[in-house]
Amino acid sequence: METEKNISNIEESLEIINKMIFTAKVNIKGGSFYFLFWGWLIILISLGVFSLEKFTNMMNSEVLWSLTFVGVIVSGIYGYKKEKKEKFTTYTGNIYMWVWLGFLIVVAGLIFIIIYDKAYTLIGPVILLLAGYATLLSGIIIKFKPLIIGALFMWTLGITAFFIHNEYALIVEAFAVLCGYLIPGYMLKNKKDDENI
Amino acid sequence: MMKTYKDLDPVLHSQLRLAIVSLLMNVKEARFSFIKEKTGATAGNLSVQIKKLKDAGYIDVRKRFKKNYPETLCRITGRGQVKFEQYVKAIEKYLKPGKS
Structure with missing residues (x-):
């Protein structure tokens, strides 16, 4: 576009607006990393703790859950590097980020309270219910149904886990x-680029 | 004969400035390089038009350093959003002259 070139007619204005306004689309596939990373991490820890409790005499097998702190650090570094590389940021991406940061803060607070009160069996179900809520919001924000359905599973299974x-x-x-996390995460990863919002 | 559009905002009624503002309407913040890529403008021309939009209070510009190189980031202001919406309404009037 040349310097200070005025618009000759209204149709040209509309053409410029139409062309530019939807240029920047949110790459929704980018969010799949977190679902896959946390999905695998939590599943491996859960099965690890289960195996230790079931098949060994090891005390304090729950210590494996401390690996989630490593997960938080890895996610933070990944998010920071990704943000630095982005050519643009969107309000959608910003809301999405705060949904999960808010989740992290609430979970940290609840874990502290639950451990303080020695109600350890509540940790899993409570985190699942909250994770389901954050997953539901993510699905709504990026208009991705598998996450919404996944959230319903997390809520149902979270309640189920409480009674076991x-x-x-x-x-x-x-x-x-x-x-x-995992099934919607893989579906998100395999989504086509032209389905970005 | 070329029609004149006197009531259209002169700040926005320019190809490149309208393109920049339209692009920024849908993002929180965009890098200079991204705006340059999408508008196809030269760096010099883009800098001049960005400064004009900044001086008019339509956009905010901030600088940061990335690997020792300066980087410019732009975002639309509340005033810029209002002016853009007014501009769109004004062109709608030209397209549908019967409606107020």
Whole structure:
């Protein structure tokens, strides 16, 4: 476009607006990393703790859950690097980010309260219910139904896990993460670029 | 004979400035390089038009350093959004002259 070139007619104005206004689209596939990373991490930890409790005499097998702190650091570094590379940022991306940061803050607070109160069996179900809520919002924000359906599974299985008072609750939790994170995560990863919003 | 559009905002009634503002309407913030790529403008011309939009209060411009190189980021202001909406309404009037 040449310097200070005025618009000759209204149709030209409309053409410029139409061409430019929807140029910047949110790459919704980019969010699949977090669902896949956290999906695999939680499933492996759940099955790891289950195996240790079921097949060994190891005490404090729950210590494996501390790996989630590593997960938070990895996610933070990935998000920071990705943001630096982005050519543009969108309000949709911003809301999406705050949904999950808010989730992280609430979960940290709840874990502290639950551990303080020694109500350890609540941790899994409560996190699943909250993760389901954040997953539902993500699905609505990026208009992606598998995440919304996944959220419903997380809620249902979160309640189910609450009523199972033994190590099998971990299997239910792993299954919830498979339905809520991994399956929608892979579907999101394989989505076509022209379906970006 | 070329028609004149006196009531259209002169800041926006220019090809490149309208393109920049239209692009920024749908994003939170965009890099200079992205705007340059999408508008097809030269860096010099784009800088001049961005400065004009900034001086008019339509966009905010911030600079940051990335790997020791300066980088310019632009975002639309509340005033810019209002002016853009007014501009769109004004051109709608030209397209549908019967409606107020």
